[in-house]
Structure formats: structure tokens, C-alpha cells
Amino acid sequence: MEWCIFDRRLMHIHGGSPFCSSTAAGAETSTGQTVIVSLRFLPPPLTSYMEIHTDSSLSFYGQASILAAHGDLALIYGVVAVKGARPGDYPGNFFLYRASPASPSLRRLPSPGKPWRGRAKFTGVLHLHDGGGDDDFVVAHLQGLEGAEGEEVAELFRFSSGSGEWELLRIDMPGDADRDFYPQSWYTDTVFSDGSFMYWADYHQGLLSCDISADHPRLQFVKFPGIETKIDFDEGRVLPEILRTVCISRGRMWFVDVDDGRFRSRWSSMCSPSVTVWSWEGTEWVQEHTMDLGELWSSAKYRNSYLPRTVPEFPVLDMEENGLVHFIVRESDDSTEHWIATIDMSTATLKSHRKYLNQIETLHLGYDTTNMFWDSAHLSSQLCRCLNIPARN
Numbered sequence: 001m002e003w004c005i006f007d008r009r010l011m012h013i014h015g016g017s018p019f020c021s022s023t024a025a026g027a028e029t030s031t032g033q034t035v036i037v038s039l040r041f042l043p044p045p046l047t048s049y050m051e052i053h054t055d056s057s058l059s060f061y062g063q064a065s066i067l068a069a070h071g072d073l074a075l076i077y078g079v080v081a082v083k084g085a086r087p088g089d090y091p092g093n094f095f096l097y098r099a100s101p102a103s104p105s106l107r108r109l110p111s112p113g114k115p116w117r118g119r120a121k122f123t124g125v126l127h128l129h130d131g132g133g134d135d136d137f138v139v140a141h142l143q144g145l146e147g148a149e150g151e152e153v154a155e156l157f158r159f160s161s162g163s164g165e166w167e168l169l170r171i172d173m174p175g176d177a178d179r180d181f182y183p184q185s186w187y188t189d190t191v192f193s194d195g196s197f198m199y200w201a202d203y204h205q206g207l208l209s210c211d212i213s214a215d216h217p218r219l220q221f222v223k224f225p226g227i228e229t230k231i232d233f234d235e236g237r238v239l240p241e242i243l244r245t246v247c248i249s250r251g252r253m254w255f256v257d258v259d260d261g262r263f264r265s266r267w268s269s270m271c272s273p274s275v276t277v278w279s280w281e282g283t284e285w286v287q288e289h290t291m292d293l294g295e296l297w298s299s300a301k302y303r304n305s306y307l308p309r310t311v312p313e314f315p316v317l318d319m320e321e322n323g324l325v326h327f328i329v330r331e332s333d334d335s336t337e338h339w340i341a342t343i344d345m346s347t348a349t350l351k352s353h354r355k356y357l358n359q360i361e362t363l364h365l366g367y368d369t370t371n372m373f374w375d376s377a378h379l380s381s382q383l384c385r386c387l388n389i390p391a392r393n
Contacts, residue, residue, distance in 0.1 A: 003319040004041055004048040005326070006379040010064040010076065011040070011051045011360050018051060023099065023387060025106035029080050030091045033058045037076065037097050037106050040359075041384050044318070045326040045340045048384075049359055050074070050097075061090050066379055067120060070193040071127035072099045072386040073137055077120040092120060094139065099386040109139060112157050112166045118143040123157075124191030124198050126212055137161045138212050142200050144173060144183050152183040154219060158212065174208075174221045181205060181221045185231035189241050190377065194248045203240035204230040204263070225278050225285035226257055228264055238262065241377035242313045249319045249380075253280035254288075256315040256325060273311050277325065277345050289323060289345035296343065302350045307339055314377055322346070328356065328373045338373040 018024040018038030026036040036053040052064055064078030076095040081087075094109040118141055128136035141157040152173040159166045173183045186208075188200045198212040206224045210217040223229070224246075243258040255278045261267030277289040296302055297309040312327030323346035330338040338356040343349070355371045362369045 001041065001043055001384045003044060003380060003382045004384045005044050005046070005316055006066055006069070006381055007047050007049055007358075007360065007374070008065045008067075008376055008379050009360055009374065010037075010066065010078070011049045012060065012064065013051055013053050014056045016053060018053060022101070023104055024053075025097065025104040027095060027106040027108050029058070029093050029108065030111065031058075031080050031082060033080070035095070035106075037095070039099070039383065039387075045316070045342055045354075046357060047359070047378065050076070052076075052078070061087055068124040068191045068193070069379060069381040069383060070125050071129075072383060073097070073125050073127050074099070074381070074383060075123065075125040075139060077123070094120070094123070096125065096137070096139070099383045101386070101388050104387075109159055110164075110166065112141070112159075116141075116157060116166075118155075118157070119188075122188040122191065122200065124193055124200070126193035126196070126198050128161075128196070128213060135161050138198075140198055140212050142188065142208065144186055154183075156210075156217060160213070169217065171210075171217055171219060174219050179221060180223050180229040182229070182231045185233070187237065190246070192246070192248060194253070199246075201246050203227075203244040203246075204237070207246070222280070224255055224257070225287070226259070226276055230263055239375065242375070243311075243315075245315045245317065245377065247317055247319075247380055249317055250322070254278065254317050255280070255285065256317055258311060258313070258315060260311045275312070275315070275325070275343070275345065277317070277323075291343070291345055291348040295348055296350065299349055305350060305353055307341060307350070307353055312341055312343070314373070314375075316378060316380060318342075319380055319382070324351065329353075330373070336368060337371045 019040040024038040038051045040049040042048050059081045061079040061081045067075045067077050074097040079090045079092045096107050098105045123141040126138045139159040143155050154171050156169040186202050189203045190201050196211050197209050199207050199209045201207050207222045210219050246255045257276050260273040272292050272294040275291045278285045279288050307329050308331045312329050314328045316326040318324035325343050327341045329341045340356050341353045342351045344351045356373045
């Protein structure tokens with residue numbers, strides 16, 4: 001299996017045996033409790049999962065999650081609940097999982113310390129392939145703030161395997177309103193890496209990137225194509241990852257935009273929603289495919305399916321087959337039956353569809369969530385390539 005689609009939520013299991021013991025690796029939390037992480041692979045477009053096994057004494061505040069992945073590495077974050085402490089004092093733990101067919105490993109990273117005041121979600125990982133060893137990596141977190149004289153600056157927290165320590169760097173923001181970059185409105189939706197660069201994406205603006213292992217990293221900004229930059233959030237930021245995604249696949253960067261008008265200042269009822277796929281060619285974005293959703297819905301195969309004629313959400317670009325994009329389709333926000341629809345963008349046709357399968361139990365909700373997609377963008381990864389194990393259906 002060349003790639004997989006992870007639910008970012010970790011499947012927390014008290015006791016029990018890992019689904020795939022050959023992928024299991026353990027470490028201790030900052031509170032001295034043992035956690036064991038393992039992988040549960042299913043072939044795309046089905047969802048794969050990362051399990052975290054603990055004894056019954058350990059609970060997380062919220063849900064532990066996968067923040068980012070690169071090569072054979074996955075960065076995990078969880079806040080450990082401590083009896084008698086206030087939630088604001090619960091310790092956040094970063095773990096780094098390394099996939100290996102011979103000896104998978106899990107290590108807890110040291111705390112970034114008191115200067116850290118950002119969101120864990122803004123943190124990524126990069127496997128350094130030219131650092132002289134298999135264990136070379138960088139974990140980095142980017143957040144913006146206002147300097148002493150009102151200038152926009154960025155704080156980059158960086159942990160490298162070489163130093164074994166976190167360092168704090170203050171670097172200039174590439175502020176340029178002419179290019180539709182607004183640091184004061186920036187919010188990181190996802191982080192990913194390629195080569196020696198780490199990228200932070202705001203789906204309402206574009207990408208910030210830098211050579212993360214450089215002595216003096218310099219931020220660069222690239223605007224996303226075909227979008228209207230949104231900086232006014234009086235009515236809320238919404239969840240732009242519902243309609244947009246960016247990723248590295250087949251050696252190129254891709255951006256997928258589902259345009260149904262909700263992020264436009266002007267939208268006519270005469271306009272038809274559309275899906276557009278772009279690729280980055282080093283200096284500019286190139287439009288690869290565009291599809292009118294009205295044409296998709298009126299196609300014979302779509303009409304003969306039981307799929308509702310609603311705007312597809314949470315796009316995932318296929319990492320093997322050119323032109324394929326996987327979506328979540330549902331009748332409404334209240335429906336409990338969701339589907340995975342695979343669309344061939346090159347022909348604007350439905351290639352396949354199946355019910356979505358959610359394997360994380362949510363018994364406290366009181367209703368069946370077996371076929372419900374949890375509104376959280378999934379993570380495409382090639383961790384499975386490092387393990388040489390078959391997918392399980």
C-alpha cells in the first residue's frame with residue numbers, strides 16, 4: 001500500500017492488544033504513565049487510524065491527535081488530565097512516532113517551556129534526509145505576534161534531533177497587503193513538509209514557508225489561487241478545510257478548492273458551485289482541472305447512485321492516481337449517514353462511492369455514528385510505505 005488517509009483523532013483504548021502489534025511502540029507521558037501507539041491501516045479511500053493504548057488511570061483532556069506526518073514520522077499531541085489540577089495546568093505532550101518494519105519507535109519530546117503560548121495545531125515535523133543519520137528531524141511551531149514597536153513578527157519554536165532542545169527564533173513576517181497577505185488575520189489550518197521546507201497553510205489566504213533547518217529561516221508567502229482573501233471574521237471563520245485542501249503528492253504541491261460561494265463577498269444564485277484543482281509549478285499556480293458540480297449531478301452515474309445532490313466536502317487528493325479526488329457527501333449537517341465519493345476530475349464523473357465507516361466509538365452521544373464523518377480534515381500519509389504490511393479490509 002503506497003499511502004493512507006488517517007483520521008487525525010487517536011483511537012484511545014484502555015488496555016487490550018494493538019490491532020497490528022508489529023507497528024506498536026511505547027513511551028512514557030510527562031506524568032510517568034505508559035502509552036503504546038500502533039497503526040490500523042485500511043486502503044484508501046477508507047480511513048486508517050492510529051491507536052493509543054493506556055491503562056484505565058490515564059485520560060486525555062480532549063482527544064489526542066496526529067498533528068502532521070512526513071516520511072516515516074508522525075507527530076502526535078495530547079493533553080494529559082491530572083487529578084486535582086486545573087485544566088489550564090494539564091501538561092501537553094508531544095510524541096514522535098517512527099514507522100519501521102523492524103523496530104517502530106515512540107519518543108516524547110521535551111516541553112517547549114514557558115515562552116510557548118501557541119496552539120499545538122500550528123506544529124509540524126520534517127524528516128531530514130541529508131542530515132547524516134536516520135534519526136535527524138525537526139519539529140517546528142509558528143505563531144505570529146506584535147513586536148515592541150507594533151511591527152508584525154513571527155515566533156518560530158524549533159526542536160531538532162541534533163540539539164535535543166527547543167529554541168525560539170523571532171523572524172520577520174513577509175507582510176505585503178498587495179499580495180493579499182495579512183499577518184494579523186493569519187490562522188494555521190494545517191502544516192506539512194517537503195524537502196527541507198515546512199509549510200503553514202491558512203485556507204483563507206495562502207502558504208507561509210521556510211527552510212526549517214536553516215540557521216536564519218526566512219518566511220515566504222504564496223497566495224492560494226482562485227480564492228477571495230478573507231480577513232473579516234465578524235460572522236466567524238467557519239471551517240475552510242471543509243472546502244479546501246493543500247498537499248504534496250507525486251513530487252508536486254496541489255491545492256483543491258470547492259467553491260460554493262460561502263467564502264465569496266458576492267455570490268449569485270445563478271452561479272453553479274464548482275471544484276478546481278491547481279498545481280504549483282515553482283513560480284505560479286497552474287489550473288489542472290475544473291468541474292461544474294451541476295454537470296456532475298446530472299451525469300448518468302451520479303443520478304443512478306443514491307448520493308444526495310449536495311456540495312461535496314473535505315476533499316482529499318489521491319496520491320496515486322492523477323485526477324482523482326475523494327470527498328465526503330451527506331444529505332445535511334443533521335444526517336447520520338455519510339458517503340465517500342471518488343470523483344475523476346479529468347472527466348467530471350463519479351468513479352465510485354461507498355458509505356463512510358467511522359471506527360471511533362462515541363457512545364456518549366446516544367445515537368449510531370458508524371457512518372458519520374467527524375468534521376475534522378483527515379491526513380494523507382505515506383507511513384504505510386515504510387512498513388511493508390498488507391492493508392486489512
